[in-house]
Amino acid sequence: MDRDQALAFLHDMTLARAFEERAAQEYMQGNIAGFLHLYPGEEAVAVGVLHACEASDYIVTTYREHVHALVRGVPAEEVMAELFGKSHGCSRGMGGSMHLFDAERRFMGGYAIVGETYPVAVGIGYGIVLKDLPEAVICFFGDGAVNQGTFHESLNMAALWKLPVLFVCENNQYQIGTEIHRHSAVPEVYKRASAYRIPAERVDGMDVLKVYEATQHALQQIRAGTGPQLIECVTYRFRGHSMADPGSYRPPVEVKAFQQVDPVEMALRELSLAYPSPEQIATAGPDCLLRLREYCLDQGHLHEESIKDLEQKVQAEVEAAVQFALECPEPTMDDAWDALLCNRNGEVLT
Numbered sequence: 001m002d003r004d005q006a007l008a009f010l011h012d013m014t015l016a017r018a019f020e021e022r023a024a025q026e027y028m029q030g031n032i033a034g035f036l037h038l039y040p041g042e043e044a045v046a047v048g049v050l051h052a053c054e055a056s057d058y059i060v061t062t063y064r065e066h067v068h069a070l071v072r073g074v075p076a077e078e079v080m081a082e083l084f085g086k087s088h089g090c091s092r093g094m095g096g097s098m099h100l101f102d103a104e105r106r107f108m109g110g111y112a113i114v115g116e117t118y119p120v121a122v123g124i125g126y127g128i129v130l131k132d133l134p135e136a137v138i139c140f141f142g143d144g145a146v147n148q149g150t151f152h153e154s155l156n157m158a159a160l161w162k163l164p165v166l167f168v169c170e171n172n173q174y175q176i177g178t179e180i181h182r183h184s185a186v187p188e189v190y191k192r193a194s195a196y197r198i199p200a201e202r203v204d205g206m207d208v209l210k211v212y213e214a215t216q217h218a219l220q221q222i223r224a225g226t227g228p229q230l231i232e233c234v235t236y237r238f239r240g241h242s243m244a245d246p247g248s249y250r251p252p253v254e255v256k257a258f259q260q261v262d263p264v265e266m267a268l269r270e271l272s273l274a275y276p277s278p279e280q281i282a283t284a285g286p287d288c289l290l291r292l293r294e295y296c297l298d299q300g301h302l303h304e305e306s307i308k309d310l311e312q313k314v315q316a317e318v319e320a321a322v323q324f325a326l327e328c329p330e331p332t333m334d335d336a337w338d339a340l341l342c343n344r345n346g347e348v349l350t
């Protein structure tokens, strides 16, 4: 991982955390209605996977998808405006938190139905094969979605037709309040892929670099025409299932344990070790590397100024997104009719 890449990961993960925490506040203020499923704790998955993709790949994801949209390049203003249900949102304010969409960036949604992403991804994958293009589809799903019939139907077809689909399980170990070992006879999701002879790997989903490398490897195989792959990223959400859920079914010690391996903190620590500031080097003294490492580990952060700069930049971006969303108009009934008629005529809204 070179410095530019590390900083890009760190930027996206910091933005993701700040965006989601701000969305929670806006929900409490009544500016966001309906369901709101947040992503803190899971950032390394979306960032690691999506940084390994090409712009020509398609993304299909669940209702916990604000961060995926941001990493894919949908402007924070448009994502926040969509959460607010405003007309300049990426789905014109008619989708809301669970239905973000951006055809230009091949971000094919945001789906609220558990297990809905697989058949959509398989359909897109089939289209790619028919056109013989070097593209792939990334299909995200939760651990709670692997007992849906669509999982098995879709994996079967994807394997049979050698479709270019990367199935990515975001295993945060809970389906709302039910732990994976209570809802799944086979809690190791990656093992299920072997039923369809799909190569699969389990990775530490709290480590952005490991997720990135596993995705790169899987996509190389897919682009070589060998058919689908599956990656299970073991991760953890710090908040409840949605804003309506205080998450009190989880032992506090479990939440604390995962917060100690917070992916954002880990990314900061890695950068701090690899790229120390001149001040850090100076204070480390002649004993150099070992002392410096100890120092950086104790502090657990990059040099102060660059962290502050990054945080300020990201906060300003989120603040601008909220202001944009507040000032945006609501969609009108005419907008809804346009969308409906356009779909009936098979046109695409631009």
Ligand SMILES: Cc1ncc(C[n+]2csc(CCOP(=O)(O)OP(=O)(O)O)c2C)c(N)n1
Pocket: 064, 112, 113, 114, 115, 141, 142, 143, 144, 145, 146, 170, 172, 174, 175, 176, 241
């Ligand atoms: C077909 C269907 N059944 C039930 C629900 C209600 N529901 C919404 S989210 C969810 C839990 C899904 O858990 P998981 O797939 O692990 O994703 P996570 O929320 O943990 O990211 C359920 C059961 C739904 N949306 N769709």
Ligand SMILES: [Mg+2]
Pocket: 142, 143, 144, 170, 171, 172, 173, 174, 175, 176
């Ligand atoms: Mg889950």
